[in-house]
Each structure stands twice: as C-alpha cells, then as structure tokens.
Amino acid sequence: MKLEKVTSPHLHGRSDTGHVMRLVILATLPGLVALTWFFGWGVFINLLWAWIVALGFETLVVKIRKRPLGYYINDYSALVTATLLGLALPPLAPWWLTVVGVGFAIVIAKHLYGGLGSNPFNPAAVGYVVLLISFPAEMSSWVPARGIEAAVTPGFIDSLSSIFPVFGNLLGQPNVDIITQATPLDLFKQKQGLTTAEIWQPGSAFGHFAGVGWEWVNLGFLVGGIFLLQRRIIYWHIPVSMLGTLLLMSLIFWGGSGSESNGSPMFHLFSGATMLCAFFIATDPVTAATSTRGRLMYGAGIGLIIYVIRVWGNYPDAVAFAVLLMNFCAPLIDQYVQPRTYGHSQGQNKGHKQNKSKNSTSDQSDDS
Amino acid sequence: MSRKLFSFPGGIHPPENKLQSLSIPIQAVPLPSKLILPLQQHIGAPAKTIISAGESVKKGQCLAEAQGFVSAAVHAPTSGTVVEIADHEIPHASGLTGLCIILQPDQKDQWIERQGIADIRNIEPTELVNIIRQSGIAGMGGAGFPTSVKLSPPADANIKTLIINAVECEPYITSDDVLMRERAAGVIQGVLILTHILQNQQSLVAIEDNKPDAIAAMQEALAQLNEPHNIEIVVIPTRYPSGGEKQLIQNLTGIEVPAGKPPLHVGIVVQNTATTYAIHRAIEHGEPLISRIVTLTGNALKQPGNYEALLGTPIEHLLEQAQLDQHQLSRLIMGGPMMGFALESANAPVVKTTNCLLAANREEYPEPEPANPCIRCGACAEVCPASLLPQQLFWFSMGGELDKAEQYNLADCIECGACSYVCPSHIPLVQYYRATKGELAKRNADLKQSDHARDRFEFRELRLAQEKAAKDAKRKARADASAKAQAAKKAAAELEAKNNPEGSGQSEGKGDSAASDSDIVKAALARVEAKKKAQAEAAASQTATNESTSQPETQDRS
Structure with a gap:
C-alpha cells in the first residue's frame, strides 16, 4: 500500500488562475460590443490581431526561456493583456502599432521582469504608454462615433484594409479615406474658451452627458465590472475608491458650464477609458496594492492622477499614466498598511518598523 | 437562544x-490482536512506564504515569499481557516512530476496581x-x-x-x-x-x-x-x-x-x-x-x-x-x-x-496541481481568520526574509489552510509557512545561543583583562617597592659615607671602630624602615586593585 505524503490542507477550492483570467476576458464583452457598434469592425479586428500577436510573443518568450508552453499559455494572462490593450487602441490602428504595443507589453513589461506575478508594472498600461509617446498621431486618430453628424462608420472591409493595407491591395482598394476626429475628452480640453453649451451642439461629438458612443462604451465596461464584482473575481475597493475620487475631484473643480468648465462629474466618469480602467486595468492584482486599506489608497491615487492630468496636464486622457504611477507606489503603500493581526493591538505589528524584532530579542535575553 | x-x-x-x-x-470495534500504546499521545513530556514487559494488566490499569506538570498518563484499554516496550510507528506528520507499550489482549476484558463519584x-x-x-x-x-x-x-x-x-x-x-x-x-x-x-x-x-x-x-x-x-x-x-x-x-x-x-x-x-x-x-x-x-x-x-x-x-x-x-x-x-x-x-x-x-x-483527492505564480490577487488575505497578509508571508518565505516574516506576524498563523484552499494559483501556502516557522524557530534558538556565547566570551575577555591589570599592578608595586628599597639602601650607604668620611679608606685601620659600629646599626635600622614603608605601600595598592577586580563580580552576581 503506497500512501501519498501530502501536507495539509488536502482540500482545494475550485478557483483557478486560468478560470479567473477567462472570466475577465468574458466580462469585457459588453464594452467590446458597444465599441464595435460605435466605431466599426476595426475594434474587433484589432482585438483578434492583438490576441494573435500576444500568443505569438508569449510562445516565443516561453520557448526562449525554456519553460513548458502549455503551463504558461493556460493561465490566459497574455490574452488578458492583449484584450485590454486591443480595446484601448484606436479602431483603425495600423497593424504594426498593435505589434509594437503588445510586443512591448508581453516581452518587456512582463517576461523580462520574470513573467506573470513578478511584473511591477501593468503590461497593458506599459504597452499603451509606449505607443502614446512614440506614435502620438496614430494613437489619437479615432473615427467619429456612429451618431455624430457626418460620421461614416467604416465597414468590415474598409476597417480590414485600413488596418492591414496588404488586404486593401489584394481587394483593389489601396487607399481608404477614413475621417478621423479627436476624442470627446480631447475636444473638450481644446474647446478654446467656448462654453459647455456652445460645444454641446446636436450632432456634435457630445451626447447625453459625455461623448457620443463613449457613454455606452463606459456603461458596457461598468456592466462587465459589476459582473466581475458579483463573481468575486475583483474586489470593490479599487473601482469604488478610484471612481469616488474622480467624482469628488470633478465635483470640486467642476467650474459650472461656462468657458472655464472642467467638465461635469458624469462627463469624467463616462468618458475615455474611465470604466475600463476602474474595473479591468486598475484591478490587476499583480501590480496593485494588496491589503484592503492599501487597495483603497491605490484606487484613490489613480482617480486623482487621472483627473489632474486630464484637466491640468497635457494629455486628454491619463488612465495608463495614472496606473503606472500608482504601480510605482504600490509596494510603498503595502509597506504601511499592514492590517492588524488577531491578538495584536493597533500599531503593534507594523512591518515597516525594522528594528522591532531586534529590540524584542535583546529584551528577551535581558529578561532571562 | x-x-x-x-x-x-x-x-x-x-x-x-x-x-x-x-x-x-x-x-463497537472487535478487540484487535494487539494494542500499541504510545507513551506520548499529548503535548508535553512523555509518560513514564511503571510496568515492565511480561506483566499481566487489567483493563484501566495505569501503565505509564504523567511525568512532570505538562504530561498525561497511559492506561491499559483492555486486560492482557504487556508484550514489550519498544519503538513503533506512531501517527506523526513526519512518519516518526516512538516508544510504545505493546499489549496483547487476553480477551477477558477484565476491569480494575472502579470508583465513581456520584x-x-x-x-x-x-x-x-x-x-x-x-x-x-x-x-x-x-x-x-x-x-x-x-x-x-x-x-x-x-x-x-x-x-x-x-x-x-x-x-x-x-x-x-x-x-x-x-x-x-x-x-x-x-x-x-x-x-x-x-x-x-x-x-x-x-x-x-x-x-x-x-x-x-x-x-x-x-x-x-x-x-x-x-x-x-x-x-x-x-x-x-x-x-x-x-x-x-x-x-x-x-x-x-x-x-x-x-x-x-x-x-x-x-x-x-x-x-x-x-x-x-x-x-x-x-x-x-x-x-x-x-x-x-x-x-x-x-x-x-x-x-x-x-x-x-x-x-x-x-x-x-x-x-x-x-x-x-x-x-x-x-x-x-x-x-x-x-x-x-x-x-x-x-x-x-x-x-x-x-x-x-484518487478521485476524491487528486494529486496536488503544480503551482502557478502568485498573482497577488489577495483572495488569501480575504479569508485569513488572523487578518494576516498571506501573500506577503509567501514572498518572505520564498525569499528567506525571516525578519520580515516575523514582523508580518507569521507566528500568529494558525495553519488553518483557508489561504491555500482559495488560492487560484494552487500554491501550497501553509507548507511554506510551516517551513519558515521552523527556520525562524531554529534561527531564534541559534540567536539565543550565540547571544549567550557572546555574553560568555565578553565576560571572559573582561575577566582576563582585569586579571592582567591586577597582575600588572602587583608587578608594578613590587618593582616600586624594590626600587624604593634600593634607594633606601643607597641613601643609607651615602649617609654612612657622610658620617664616616675617613671610613672610605677602611683599609687604613680600625681605630674608630666603636663610632663606625653605631653607624652600621643606624643604616640597618634605616633599611628596615624603608622596607616596611615599601611593603605597606605595596599592600595598599594591592587592596586597591583587588577592589577594582571584585567590582564586576558583584555586579554579575546581582
């Protein structure tokens, strides 16, 4: 009789990293549908292309690192990175933009730091920032959302040809003319002394309370986020503190509807990548703070930085910057928010008080 | 309620x-052919056998009694014969053996006299x-x-x-x-x-x-x-x-x-x-x-x-x-x-x-899955009944950062396994904590031992230094005394020479022998005086050094 020698606990719950990651991807579906509806098939094509590129790079690096491939691919983390980056790219981003962004995210931001779990920075955010700084023109040319006057939402073939010109050549449509426009956040920032009412014209890029289309996209990601919360894949602390801080900041610095307006709270909550960030990017546990209080501080920091850069900074949106800056702070936050352990009084167990254990050992030897 | x-x-x-x-x-369970009774079935000191192999015992008879305050006795579960007292497998996490009383039942199941309190x-x-x-x-x-x-x-x-x-x-x-x-x-x-x-x-x-x-x-x-x-x-x-x-x-x-x-x-x-x-x-x-x-x-x-x-x-x-x-x-x-x-x-x-x-x-408890990397999801911290940060403790355990593990209160982990249960990466967290607790215990024991050794070494150094100082002081006192004696001798000789200026030419005759005799006595008396004085001084300086050496000893005793 050969008996197994395994230490306790012998039971294991059903949770599994691959399962968690698959659910995250699934939860982006409402947002993806909204994006595709308002900005055309390019969004969808980008996403598929990002997946292919991510799997390619993941396979390549895992092979180079001489690790078991199936084990790494099965955690689905590369696909999550690709999904988040793919959703953030402009709908007609040329194919090489995706390759550069996803490649940088997977190879440099993730694997060079040791792979999943060891990366200090959110790979998708790193990829996005690299693209934004290196290729600002490509990164800010969005097609106008469906519903805006004179907006022509590109069809599947047009989108495909414009992302991959090689298909355009094959299909005899070498040059597709696509109208591009700045995003509502950009337009609002560049309103040049106009009042909110003046730019908020029917048929303009502004809809009910935020950008046309963007309202729905953000609502879609909000729905997906609530699904993740309900499945306990993510915890509420980061989204709530991030959105709460953004809400608070935009209330304090709203400035009414005049030409000095910084945008209403609703505008900030439902514009750009706010909801995608709150539920999908900021909640990446690897790069976030870990304790409950730490998560609250981390989320609040992201909300604060997003608002500061959007309103007083140089960029219309700042999700990736905010996430990366707070990634820097996460270890520091973790250091200072150690929860109170059972049977210890508050402040008795600070991990950052380096000399505590040394003192206590010398105390003991004195006592004896 | x-x-x-x-x-x-x-x-x-x-x-x-x-x-x-x-x-x-x-x-109920039918009597087995033998019973194996470990002397240690409890936390504390093992029980001490009070019977020997070959003895017949009755059901309920004490076979081994508690040894020390934290200990528990062992009794015969049925009547029979003690076959031997030997090492036998015991239920132990590491599969160790332990000293056991092996009892062969006689199938009579005969009780000792029992007395209950109504x-x-x-x-x-x-x-x-x-x-x-x-x-x-x-x-x-x-x-x-x-x-x-x-x-x-x-x-x-x-x-x-x-x-x-x-x-x-x-x-x-x-x-x-x-x-x-x-x-x-x-x-x-x-x-x-x-x-x-x-x-x-x-x-x-x-x-x-x-x-x-x-x-x-x-x-x-x-x-x-x-x-x-x-x-x-x-x-x-x-x-x-x-x-x-x-x-x-x-x-x-x-x-x-x-x-x-x-x-x-x-x-x-x-x-x-x-x-x-x-x-x-x-x-x-x-x-x-x-x-x-x-x-x-x-x-x-x-x-x-x-x-x-x-x-x-x-x-x-x-x-x-x-x-x-x-x-x-x-x-x-x-x-x-x-x-x-x-x-x-x-x-x-x-x-x-x-x-x-x-x-x-196998279906009920399949072999443990290979662990994935920790994604710091914090599910473990959510379920920890002691409000620890299991994922941090895991990092510290992996990195051998014992101080950190101690500061994050690893000692308060009750090893309930809730963290491992929920871990999506299937990391055997409790296993890491047990290993690190063991290392910590060992380190702290070593630390205590080295502290003790250092204290002993430092005291020995102090003692040697003091002994040396005492020796030096003694030697110096002796040297001073002899120098003084020398000086006294010299002074006496000079005095003699002064008192007796023509005595330098002793060979010239012994005409004034009475006077010179009295001078010699005087010089001898002066020498004795000088010697006494030097001895007294040396004694005084020695007691002073004795006092200084005895001081740390009294301190130590307190």
Whole structure:
C-alpha cells in the first residue's frame, strides 16, 4: 500500500488562475460590443490581431526561456493583456502599432521582469504608454462615433484594409479615406474658451452627458465590472475608491458650464477609458496594492492622477499614466498598511518598523 | 437562544462531506490482536512506564504515569499481557516512530476496581483535577494538551467563561456530532464537573448550525437537568475555521486572546466535547481515558461511520471494520482534510487525538496541481481568520526574509489552510509557512545561543583583562617597592659615607671602630624602615586593585 505524503490542507477550492483570467476576458464583452457598434469592425479586428500577436510573443518568450508552453499559455494572462490593450487602441490602428504595443507589453513589461506575478508594472498600461509617446498621431486618430453628424462608420472591409493595407491591395482598394476626429475628452480640453453649451451642439461629438458612443462604451465596461464584482473575481475597493475620487475631484473643480468648465462629474466618469480602467486595468492584482486599506489608497491615487492630468496636464486622457504611477507606489503603500493581526493591538505589528524584532530579542535575553 | 454573537474575519465554506459517516450509529470495534500504546499521545513530556514487559494488566490499569506538570498518563484499554516496550510507528506528520507499550489482549476484558463519584458538589476541585490527571485525559480535538493543566489556573486567575468547543468545523469529521446525538447527557455532566472545578460564571456549548440533531439532543439533555446551572447551548453559523480556539472565543465573546498568551489570560477556558465527555467518564464512573470515537470516512471505505475504538487499536484493524478497499486507498489522513496530516502507513495506532481517519481515493483527492505564480490577487488575505497578509508571508518565505516574516506576524498563523484552499494559483501556502516557522524557530534558538556565547566570551575577555591589570599592578608595586628599597639602601650607604668620611679608606685601620659600629646599626635600622614603608605601600595598592577586580563580580552576581 503506497500512501501519498501530502501536507495539509488536502482540500482545494475550485478557483483557478486560468478560470479567473477567462472570466475577465468574458466580462469585457459588453464594452467590446458597444465599441464595435460605435466605431466599426476595426475594434474587433484589432482585438483578434492583438490576441494573435500576444500568443505569438508569449510562445516565443516561453520557448526562449525554456519553460513548458502549455503551463504558461493556460493561465490566459497574455490574452488578458492583449484584450485590454486591443480595446484601448484606436479602431483603425495600423497593424504594426498593435505589434509594437503588445510586443512591448508581453516581452518587456512582463517576461523580462520574470513573467506573470513578478511584473511591477501593468503590461497593458506599459504597452499603451509606449505607443502614446512614440506614435502620438496614430494613437489619437479615432473615427467619429456612429451618431455624430457626418460620421461614416467604416465597414468590415474598409476597417480590414485600413488596418492591414496588404488586404486593401489584394481587394483593389489601396487607399481608404477614413475621417478621423479627436476624442470627446480631447475636444473638450481644446474647446478654446467656448462654453459647455456652445460645444454641446446636436450632432456634435457630445451626447447625453459625455461623448457620443463613449457613454455606452463606459456603461458596457461598468456592466462587465459589476459582473466581475458579483463573481468575486475583483474586489470593490479599487473601482469604488478610484471612481469616488474622480467624482469628488470633478465635483470640486467642476467650474459650472461656462468657458472655464472642467467638465461635469458624469462627463469624467463616462468618458475615455474611465470604466475600463476602474474595473479591468486598475484591478490587476499583480501590480496593485494588496491589503484592503492599501487597495483603497491605490484606487484613490489613480482617480486623482487621472483627473489632474486630464484637466491640468497635457494629455486628454491619463488612465495608463495614472496606473503606472500608482504601480510605482504600490509596494510603498503595502509597506504601511499592514492590517492588524488577531491578538495584536493597533500599531503593534507594523512591518515597516525594522528594528522591532531586534529590540524584542535583546529584551528577551535581558529578561532571562 | 438569542445570545449576541460576534464574528471573526475571513473563513471559507468548503464542501462539508459529513453525511457519509452519519448514516449509522456509533459502532463497537472487535478487540484487535494487539494494542500499541504510545507513551506520548499529548503535548508535553512523555509518560513514564511503571510496568515492565511480561506483566499481566487489567483493563484501566495505569501503565505509564504523567511525568512532570505538562504530561498525561497511559492506561491499559483492555486486560492482557504487556508484550514489550519498544519503538513503533506512531501517527506523526513526519512518519516518526516512538516508544510504545505493546499489549496483547487476553480477551477477558477484565476491569480494575472502579470508583465513581456520584455527587461532585462536596468534592474539592483540586481533587477532581487530580483524578482527571490520573485518568490521562488530554485535549481530544486534535491538539492533545493535557487537560489537567488547563484546569489548574493560577490562584489569581478569574475564570469568567468556560467554552465547550463542539463546533467541529472541519469537513468530514462527525465524531463530536454523534457523541452529542447519542450521549448528550454525559457531555452535559462533564460540563457540570468543569464548572464545579473552574467556578466560572457562564458555560457556553458552541455548536455549528449544520448539526441540528446534535443541537436538539443537547438542548433536550439540558432541559432534563434538574439542578441549577449556567450552561447555554450557542448555535453559531457554519464557517471554517469557526472551531479554531481563538476564532471561537472571538466569535462568542468579541474578545481577542493577546498574541502569545493562553485564553486563561482573558478569563476563558476552552474544552473540546469529547474531552468533556471523557472527564464525565473519569469522574463519575472511574474510567480512565482508554477509548474514543473515531470517524472513519472517505471514498476508499464501503462502510463509513463512527466507531468507538480502544486507544492503541492499529489503524489498519479499524479500517477493516469500515470495509476498506485497499486498491482504492491513495491517501490516509488523520484529522480533517484542512488541518489533518497524511499517514505513511496504517500500522500506526489510534491515539487520544485521533478524531477522524479519512481514507481517500484518487478521485476524491487528486494529486496536488503544480503551482502557478502568485498573482497577488489577495483572495488569501480575504479569508485569513488572523487578518494576516498571506501573500506577503509567501514572498518572505520564498525569499528567506525571516525578519520580515516575523514582523508580518507569521507566528500568529494558525495553519488553518483557508489561504491555500482559495488560492487560484494552487500554491501550497501553509507548507511554506510551516517551513519558515521552523527556520525562524531554529534561527531564534541559534540567536539565543550565540547571544549567550557572546555574553560568555565578553565576560571572559573582561575577566582576563582585569586579571592582567591586577597582575600588572602587583608587578608594578613590587618593582616600586624594590626600587624604593634600593634607594633606601643607597641613601643609607651615602649617609654612612657622610658620617664616616675617613671610613672610605677602611683599609687604613680600625681605630674608630666603636663610632663606625653605631653607624652600621643606624643604616640597618634605616633599611628596615624603608622596607616596611615599601611593603605597606605595596599592600595598599594591592587592596586597591583587588577592589577594582571584585567590582564586576558583584555586579554579575546581582
């Protein structure tokens, strides 16, 4: 009789990293549908292309690192990175933009730091920032959302040809003319002394309370986020503190509807990548703070930085910057928010008080 | 029962799997061909044998008595012959062997003379504690802490609350459940004895709400009690690890036991149900602890259930009663699936802490999956009942950062396994914590030893330096004295020369011999004087150095 020698606990719950990651991807579906509806098939094509590129790079690096491939691919983390980056790219981003962004995210931001779990920075955010700084023109040319006057939402073939010109050549449509426009956040920032009412014209890029289309996209990601919360894949602390801080900041610095307006709270909550960030990017546990209080501080920091850069900074949106800056702070936050352990009084167990254990050992030897 | 319950942080809801072993009542077990009785079935010093091989013993006879305060006696579970006292496999997490008394039953099952106490109310508590100690009772919930120690609080301790831990929160285990269903009155009697010993204000019997039959039986037994009592049955929500001693105290009273202190520190004593029942048997029937109820369960058994087994029964024999399918058995766990340990073989015996034997097959407990990297999801921190940061402790364990692990209170981890249970990356977290705790213990022991060695070395250096200084001072004093003597001699000679200027030419004749004689006497007297003076000075300086050397010694003695 050969008996197994395994230490306790012998039971294991059903949770599994691959399962968690698959659910995250699934939860982006409402947002993806909204994006595709308002900005055309390019969004969808980008996403598929990002997946292919991510799997390619993941396979390549895992092979180079001489690790078991199936084990790494099965955690689905590369696909999550690709999904988040793919959703953030402009709908007609040329194919090489995706390759550069996803490649940088997977190879440099993730694997060079040791792979999943060891990366200090959110790979998708790193990829996005690299693209934004290196290729600002490509990164800010969005097609106008469906519903805006004179907006022509590109069809599947047009989108495909414009992302991959090689298909355009094959299909005899070498040059597709696509109208591009700045995003509502950009337009609002560049309103040049106009009042909110003046730019908020029917048929303009502004809809009910935020950008046309963007309202729905953000609502879609909000729905997906609530699904993740309900499945306990993510915890509420980061989204709530991030959105709460953004809400608070935009209330304090709203400035009414005049030409000095910084945008209403609703505008900030439902514009750009706010909801995608709150539920999908900021909640990446690897790069976030870990304790409950730490998560609250981390989320609040992201909300604060997003608002500061959007309103007083140089960029219309700042999700990736905010996430990366707070990634820097996460270890520091973790250091200072150690929860109170059972049977210890508050402040008795600070991990950052380096000399505590040394003192206590010398105390003991004195006592004896 | 509208007692206000508090709560404890974290916890999980693993599948309970308790029904399998609840279909049949408590079963008796036929006598095995031999009984193996380890001398250490408890925390503390092993018992000391008082019989020798070849002796015939009766059922209930003491074979080995408690040695020291924290220890427990071992008794013969049936009558028979002591075959030998030798090393034998014992149920141990690392598969160690231990000294055991091997007893061959004579099938007569002949008791020693038993004397129960009918009315405990006139008996001194210390006498009852003594009987409990003589009966070899140790915590039967799994820890095996000698019960008499817990019942001997210091004189100034004010015990407010007695908690009977009938929670049984581990999956699969039902031994306390059936004990309460079938022998509730005995358990209640045990509580009364404990209350008499501790003189506590309230006695709370805590049961998880997934045991409605046990709750009903206990309430029934309590209702039938026709004497004043302070016992209350408290139903608590099912959530693992609500039966952890610290968690149970927090759940019932809202009090946290300070780290590193026993519950006694906050006026609470916790006893397990089976232990309480054993106390009742020992006091009121005069029966020492020689048997216990063991849950036999798992998919490798065809007849799972609860069996009343004599201590020392080989586990193999017990599993046969539950119709073990040898080919199915892949993992044999003593205790529950969350905190129990895997046995290396079924040759080990049932001991006082064997509440459950889980004979699992491969489908039920597949081999552990390879661990993925930690993604710091924090699920572990959410379920930790001690509010630790398990993922941080994991990093510190991996990196060998012992100081950090200590600062993050690794010592407060109760190894309940909730963190490992929820970990999506299948990391065997508790295994890391155990290893790091071991390293920490070793490091701290080493540290203590090296501190001690350093202290000794430093004192030796000091002592040598002082001895050297004393020696030097002595030498200097001696040198001074001789120099002074020399000087005195010289002075005397000069004086002589001055007094006797023509004496330089001694060869010139001895005409003035009387005068020169008196001069010689004078010089000699002066020499003696000088020598005396020098000696006195040397003595004075020596006492001074003696004082300086003796000073650290007196300091050391204080």
